Amino acid sequence: MKIIEGGVCAAKGFTANGIHAGIRKNKTKRDLSLILSEVPASSAAVYTTNLVKGAPLKVTRANLLNGIARAVVCNSGNANTCNANGIEIAKEMCQIVADEANIKEEDVIVASTGVIGQPLVIDPIKNGMKELVAGLNKNGSDNAAEGIMTTDTVKKEIAIEFEIDGKTCRMGGIAKGSGMIHPNMATMLVFITTDVKISPEMIKKALSSDIQNTFNMVSVDGDTSTNDMVCILANGMADNSEITSEGKAFDKFMKALNTVTVYLCKMIAGDGEGATKLLECKVSGAKDDKTAKIVAKSVICSSLLKAAMFGADANWGRILCAIGYSGADVDVEKVDVSFKSCKGEILVCKNGAGVDFSEEKAKQILLEKEIEILISLNDKDGKATAWGCDLTYDYVKINGDYRT
Amino acid sequence: MKIIEGGVCAAKGFTANGIHAGIRKNKTKRDLSLILSEVPASSAAVYTTNLVKGAPLKVTRANLLNGIARAVVCNSGNANTCNANGIEIAKEMCQIVADEANIKEEDVIVASTGVIGQPLVIDPIKNGMKELVAGLNKNGSDNAAEGIMTTDTVKKEIAIEFEIDGKTCRMGGIAKGSGMIHPNMATMLVFITTDVKISPEMIKKALSSDIQNTFNMVSVDGDTSTNDMVCILANGMADNSEITSEGKAFDKFMKALNTVTVYLCKMIAGDGEGATKLLECKVSGAKDDKTAKIVAKSVICSSLLKAAMFGADANWGRILCAIGYSGADVDVEKVDVSFKSCKGEILVCKNGAGVDFSEEKAKQILLEKEIEILISLNDKDGKATAWGCDLTYDYVKINGDYRT
Numbered sequence: 001m002k003i004i005e006g007g008v009c010a011a012k013g014f015t016a017n018g019i020h021a022g023i024r025k026n027k028t029k030r031d032l033s034l035i036l037s038e039v040p041a042s043s044a045a046v047y048t049t050n051l052v053k054g055a056p057l058k059v060t061r062a063n064l065l066n067g068i069a070r071a072v073v074c075n076s077g078n079a080n081t082c083n084a085n086g087i088e089i090a091k092e093m094c095q096i097v098a099d100e101a102n103i104k105e106e107d108v109i110v111a112s113t114g115v116i117g118q119p120l121v122i123d124p125i126k127n128g129m130k131e132l133v134a135g136l137n138k139n140g141s142d143n144a145a146e147g148i149m150t151t152d153t154v155k156k157e158i159a160i161e162f163e164i165d166g167k168t169c170r171m172g173g174i175a176k177g178s179g180m181i182h183p184n185m186a187t188m189l190v191f192i193t194t195d196v197k198i199s200p201e202m203i204k205k206a207l208s209s210d211i212q213n214t215f216n217m218v219s220v221d222g223d224t225s226t227n228d229m230v231c232i233l234a235n236g237m238a239d240n241s242e243i244t245s246e247g248k249a250f251d252k253f254m255k256a257l258n259t260v261t262v263y264l265c266k267m268i269a270g271d272g273e274g275a276t277k278l279l280e281c282k283v284s285g286a287k288d289d290k291t292a293k294i295v296a297k298s299v300i301c302s303s304l305l306k307a308a309m310f311g312a313d314a315n316w317g318r319i320l321c322a323i324g325y326s327g328a329d330v331d332v333e334k335v336d337v338s339f340k341s342c343k344g345e346i347l348v349c350k351n352g353a354g355v356d357f358s359e360e361k362a363k364q365i366l367l368e369k370e371i372e373i374l375i376s377l378n379d380k381d382g383k384a385t386a387w388g389c390d391l392t393y394d395y396v397k398i399n400g401d402y403r404t
Numbered sequence: 405m406k407i408i409e410g411g412v413c414a415a416k417g418f419t420a421n422g423i424h425a426g427i428r429k430n431k432t433k434r435d436l437s438l439i440l441s442e443v444p445a446s447s448a449a450v451y452t453t454n455l456v457k458g459a460p461l462k463v464t465r466a467n468l469l470n471g472i473a474r475a476v477v478c479n480s481g482n483a484n485t486c487n488a489n490g491i492e493i494a495k496e497m498c499q500i501v502a503d504e505a506n507i508k509e510e511d512v513i514v515a516s517t518g519v520i521g522q523p524l525v526i527d528p529i530k531n532g533m534k535e536l537v538a539g540l541n542k543n544g545s546d547n548a549a550e551g552i553m554t555t556d557t558v559k560k561e562i563a564i565e566f567e568i569d570g571k572t573c574r575m576g577g578i579a580k581g582s583g584m585i586h587p588n589m590a591t592m593l594v595f596i597t598t599d600v601k602i603s604p605e606m607i608k609k610a611l612s613s614d615i616q617n618t619f620n621m622v623s624v625d626g627d628t629s630t631n632d633m634v635c636i637l638a639n640g641m642a643d644n645s646e647i648t649s650e651g652k653a654f655d656k657f658m659k660a661l662n663t664v665t666v667y668l669c670k671m672i673a674g675d676g677e678g679a680t681k682l683l684e685c686k687v688s689g690a691k692d693d694k695t696a697k698i699v700a701k702s703v704i705c706s707s708l709l710k711a712a713m714f715g716a717d718a719n720w721g722r723i724l725c726a727i728g729y730s731g732a733d734v735d736v737e738k739v740d741v742s743f744k745s746c747k748g749e750i751l752v753c754k755n756g757a758g759v760d761f762s763e764e765k766a767k768q769i770l771l772e773k774e775i776e777i778l779i780s781l782n783d784k785d786g787k788a789t790a791w792g793c794d795l796t797y798d799y800v801k802i803n804g805d806y807r808t
Binding site for chain 2 (some may be wrong): 049050051052079081082083115117118119277303304310311313315316317318320325330332349353371391393395400402403
C-alpha cells in the first residue's frame with residue numbers, strides 16, 4: 001500500500017471540481033464542489049445521530065436507498081438546516097446537478113455545511129453549475145477539497161494505491177471538519193472514492209464497521225453537528241472480481257479504507273478550530289475495547305485537559321479526573337499515564353498517584369505539535385484510540401462571532 | 405424570608421475564620437478556613453460522583469456516618485487527591501482542628517481544593533491552627549469564604565432569615581467553584597450553616613433532594629471534579645421544635661435551603677473560570693421534568709453556544725443542535741427559542757426554524773451580563789433550569805497553565 005497524489009480523483013473514472021459560486025460573500029473562497037464518477041458506483045453513507053438533521057442528509061438517505069450513486073455535490077457557507085424549505089432546496093441541488101451532468105437525480109449525494117437556520121438561496125448554485133460541471137477534471141480534487149472548507153485552515157486530502165486480486169486499486173478521500181466535531185457519527189463531511197469493485201451491501205458493511213474506531217473517536221468540542229456525514233463511492237473500474245462477501249479481498253479493502261479514514265481523522269482533529277496540537281489518546285489494558293473507548297473519549301473531550309495541553313502543562317491530574325467521571329468500569333488505583341511526542345516519552349502517574357518526573361522534560365515533550373497520551377488501565381486487553389486537539393484562544397475567537 | 409448579612413456566621417452559634425497559613429506561596433491569599441458550631445449539629449453532605457475521590461471526601465464521609473458534626477476545615481491550593489498519603493493527611497487535619505478547638509476528631513468535616521496529585525504538606529496547617537481557632541468570630545464568614553477560593557474572582561456568600569414555629573431562624577452559606585464544574589454532584593465546595601433544629605435523617609433528605617435541581621444543574625466546563633462537596637450543619641439553636649418528618653416546617657426549611665442554594669449556584673456559574681456572563685437556560689413544555697433537565701444541561705454545556713454568548717451572537721442554531729444531540733425525547737420541529745435579559749426578550753426560533761428578528765435588538769439583549777435562554781418544547785408540562793457561563797479567552801488562559 002502506498003500513498004499517492006490525486007485525492008478523490010486518484011481512483012479510475014472519478015473527476016472533481018470546486019468553484020466560487022457566490023454562496024459566500026468572499027469571492028476568493030470556493031463554496032461549491034462536485035465529484036463525479038463515469039459510471040454508477042456502489043455507495044454507502046453514515047449520518048449524524050443528532051435529532052436535528054440537515055435537509056441534505058434526508059435527501060441523500062432517500063437517494064442512497066438503492067446503494068448506488070454517481071455524484072457528490074456539496075456547498076459551504078450555509079448548512080441548509082432548520083429552514084422551512086430545506087428539503088426542497090436540497091432536492092433542487094440534486095436536480096440541477098443531474099440536468100447539467102446528464103445523470104439521474106437520485107444518483108446524487110448532496111451535502112451542505114455552514115450556518116444553521118438561514119435560508120439557502122438556490123440561485124448561485126443554479127447559475128454556477130455549468131461552470132462547475134464543465135471544469136470537472138482529474139486534477140480537481142484540490143479545488144473540491146477547498147470548496148467544502150468552513151473554518152478549516154488546511155485542505156484534508158489523501159489517496160492510496162493497493163492491490164486486490166492482482167489488480168491495482170486506488171482509494172482517495174477529502175474531508176472538512178473543524179468545529180462541532182464530536183463522537184457519534186457522522187460528525188464531519190468526508191467523501192471517499194475508490195475504483196474497487198464491491199457490492200452495495202459490502203461497502204455499507206465496511207463503512208459502518210470502520211467508523212466505529214475512526215470518525216466516532218474524534219472530538220474537537222463535544223458538539224455533534226446536525227449536518228455531517230461520511231460517504232463512499234466505489235465504481236468498480238479497477239476491475240477486480242466483485243467483493244460480495246467477507247474474506248481476503250474484503251480484509252484488504254477494510255485495511256485500505258482504515259488507512260484513508262485514520263489519516264483523515266488525524267487531519268480533522270489536528271485542524272480543530274483554533275487548535276495548535278493534535279492529541280492522540282491511546283488506552284490499553286482495559287477490561288474490554290468498549291471500556292477503553294469510553295475512557296479515551298472522556299479524556300480527549302476534557303476542556304481542562306485540552307487547555308492544559310495548549311499550555312504544554314503536564315497536569316495529569318486532569319486525566320485521572322476525566323477517567324474517573326467517564327462512567328467506565330476502571331480501578332483508578334491501577335492507572336498509569338505517560339506523555340509522548342517526537343521528543344520522547346515520560347511517565348507522570350503510576351498506580352493512580354503522581355511519580356517524580358522532570359517538569360522540564362515534560363514541557364519539552366508537550367511543546368510539540370503531536371502529543372500522545374498513553375493510558376494503561378492494567379486490567380485486561382481492551383484498547384482504543386481517540387483523537388482530539390487542544391483548547392485555545394482561537395477556538396473562542398472563531399466561535400464567539402462565527403456568523404459575522 | 406429576607407436576605408441578611410453574616411454568611412455562615414449568621415445563624416446562632418456559628419463562628420468562622422480564614423487565614424494565610426502558607427499552603428499557597430502568595431502571602432496575600434488566605435488558604436485555610438474554619439467554621440465552628442458551639443454545639444454538635446445535624447449534618448449531611450453530598451459528594452462528587454467521580455470515581456477518583458479526594459482523600460478529604462473519604463474521611464468526611466466516615467466522620468459523618470453518625471449525622472453529627474461541629475466544624476468544617478478547608479484548605480485551598482492543594483486538593484490532597486491522588487497522593488499516596490492523602491487519607492493520613494486528611495485525618496491529621498481533623499485531629500489538629502479537634503485538638504485546638506477542643507472537639508472530637510470525628511466531628512470535623514474536612515475539604516481541600518486545588519491541584520491534584522501533589523502531596524499536601526501538613527506543616528503550614530499544623531502551625532497555623534492556633535491562629536485560625538483563636539481568630540474565630542461572628543464576622544469571620546468573609547475570611548472563611550476567601551480562604552476556600554481558587555480561581556474564583558468573587559467571594560460567594562449569602563445568609564437569610566425566616567421563621568419556623570414562630571421562631572426566627574437563619575441560614576447562611578459560602579461556596580467556591582469556578583472550573584471543573586459540571587452536573588453530578590458535588591462539583592464545587594459549598595458549606596451551609598443554620599440554627600434550625602432538624603434531625604440528621606431529615607437534613608440528609610433535604611440536601612439530597614435540593615441538589616438535584618440546584619448544584620447538579622450547574623456546569624462551567626463539563627469536568628466533574630474529584631474533590632468537591634456540599635455540606636450543611638444545623639445546630640438547633642433557633643430552638644424550634646425539631647423537624648423529624650415531612651410537613652409544613654420541613655417545607656419551610658426546604659424553601660429556605662433552596663433560596664440559599666439557587667443563589668450560590670448562580671454565583672458559581674456567573675463566576676465560572678474566565679466567564680463574563682451568567683447563562684440561565686429555562687426549559688418548559690417538556691414531556692416531563694427529566695426530559696427538561698437533559699435538554700437544559702445539554703444546552704448549557706455546549707462549547708459552541710458558550711462561545712457564541714461570549715460574542716453576544718444570537719446563533720440559535722447551536723441551541724437547536726445541542727437539543728438534538730442531548731438524547732432527550734423531543735420533537736425538534738416544535739421547539740421555540742427566545743433570548744432574554746434586562747434589555748428585553750426576543751424570539752429567534754419558532755417550530756424549529758428561524759424567524760425574522762432584529763439582529764441589533766438581539767445583540768443589545770446579549771451584551772448584558774445575565775442572559776436567559778428560554779426554550780419551549782411545546783409538548784407537556786415538564787420544566788427545568790440550568791446555570792452556566794460563556795466560554796472566553798480567559799478560560800483558556802486560566803487553564804492553560806494552572807499549576808504555575
